[in-house]
Amino acid sequence: MTDMSTRPASPTLDEVAVLAGVSRATVSRVVNDSPRVSPEARAAVRSAIAELRYVPNRMARSLVTRRTDTIALVLNEPNTQVFSDPFFASIVRGVSATLADTDLNLVLLTAQDEREQQKIGRYARQGHVDGVILMSVHSNDPLPDILAEAGVPLVMCGRPFDDRAVAYVDADNRGGAEAATAHLIATGRNRIATITGPLDMIAGVDRLAGHRAALTAAGRQVHPELEAEGDFTEVGGARAMESLLARDPELDAVFVASDPMAVGALGALRAAGRRVPQDVAVVGFDDAAVATRCDPPLTTIAQPLTDMTPLLTELLLRQIEGVGEPAESRVCHTSLVRRASA
Amino acid sequence: MTDMSTRPASPTLDEVAVLAGVSRATVSRVVNDSPRVSPEARAAVRSAIAELRYVPNRMARSLVTRRTDTIALVLNEPNTQVFSDPFFASIVRGVSATLADTDLNLVLLTAQDEREQQKIGRYARQGHVDGVILMSVHSNDPLPDILAEAGVPLVMCGRPFDDRAVAYVDADNRGGAEAATAHLIATGRNRIATITGPLDMIAGVDRLAGHRAALTAAGRQVHPELEAEGDFTEVGGARAMESLLARDPELDAVFVASDPMAVGALGALRAAGRRVPQDVAVVGFDDAAVATRCDPPLTTIAQPLTDMTPLLTELLLRQIEGVGEPAESRVCHTSLVRRASA
């Protein structure tokens, strides 16, 4: 009443019902595509809706259905740099596309710090969303607990740290990394370094584990001075490469745990006068678009994103529909893509 | 009732009221921090809330208040590459930070195509959000119309194409570009090219206009063959630079309408054997983090992001609060940042 003047008061079901000469219930049936409506009633309602430009009020609907038809993709990343990681962009795009021809909405939520994480937790608990896809989980992340406790359906993109009962979709990071380093070994490299991801992220940990496993399997030793921690950014990759070269100028190969970091490493190697792949072979991880564009094009481990994103939404939807089924998880295979850098 | 078993039925205001021995209204007052509650009642309610782990149902609240306390940041971009533009990341981070100590929530909505834009339009009209900040508007974008018509408070990041009555915050793109090219002229450059942004975006159009204005003001001629359209991405910048060099190998300066494109241009120039700034001077636009990291560091036009993001939210909030005040807009000053590239 008070703000009739400021905003066009949107018409309600009742008004549509009056105009169409039917009851509220019938309008509701038409709006929700119920089959038990006569063609005449349906037509009358349709034209009334068009005339009044009726748009259902989702809050009112949600209040009774306990559904909001929106799911949240939570991007949990303090480092803005990482926010522009092509991997994220791909996931967002993929999930969005998967949802495009459903009537589900997708919202992105970002958290830079603990305070914002708490805010997101509250947002989810208050019933704004039907479920959550959680990306970029760090080891000290409170969100999985908050959401699990609140009973919000949840799928994590990436294996959780502890082996908790939560649904997740992940690439076979360990296997991929193992294949990468095995490839370097098979092509005759001797001093194989690695630039890891952040070790408070499971992808960082698993890729390092895979790298070490490949060395061990080949009877090589694991040298701590040939391991440098990166942060999945290009700058971080360059810094890590410099530090590695300083520690062992004789290294002849490096497995880099993400393509953006590998691009940074390529730059650092060039700056240090090393030729790739002649002097130093480089293998990346992700098979991001940048891997084909850089010089030389990057040999890398492909993540099956086209499998992962539909799976992510599928597992979440199943959890939303399902009546307390146990959370299901999936690990997707990775594959070596050979280009010029190794 | 039906899903008592599947999800923990969250407690309602009534249950809290019963436990605290007060009425629903009093609980509501406590929850909403109304001052007119006795300390005893407040304490009783607080402890009942804690005991029951009560979380207010936002849908029910929104139904009566007509407020959702969430605003949407719409990222309207078909090109995934652009999605990872540092400029976007900065805006998202800035708006998010501005909102951090309010009780407003921020959701990001992305649209890759017209279908998704319509979906976002529907989402906003259905009352999910109190207002919208619209980024990356292209000339044929339906969203401003959809939202304006629905009466959803709206602030655009960037001037609208037609001079419609919509609030916006923009950098002085024209002035910035003019300063950039004026700087190239002042430092003795003769054949000054430009790599423009997409010309279906106002930032692209305005920066080109500023560039041309500077040439004209200095009595120079505008040469169409010295203008190449980019897409605000690094790859696009590199391609445009190559095409420019092919058209006029003698060019000695280039104003590039965004830093990521300028980085691409730098790469193309290096590949073509040109030294920067000796052979070709380069000025970028944005003053993104990458401008300080590239080789050579980029002379560029700084956008006052620290001014723009608070302004964006401020204008939107004023519109949400305000009773039909005319939409206000702001243009923020840009400044030349001199580094090594020009």
Place this chain on the structure above:
DNA sequence: GGGCTGTGCGGGAGCGCTCTCACGGTGCAC
């Protein structure tokens, strides 16, 4: 023709919350 099933439709309760209004109680001025 009586009983039955099925179909289209409307009445009405109720989702969880806010907010207006009215009420009793207290404190103060006259």
Place this chain on the structure above:
DNA sequence: GTGCACCGTGAGAGCGCTCCCGCACAGCCC
């Protein structure tokens, strides 16, 4: 002592929707 303002509180209406239930009517079988 009366009048008045004011404060804390509760009852109740209602936000716009869904969905259960029951009614009227048609069509069918025996």
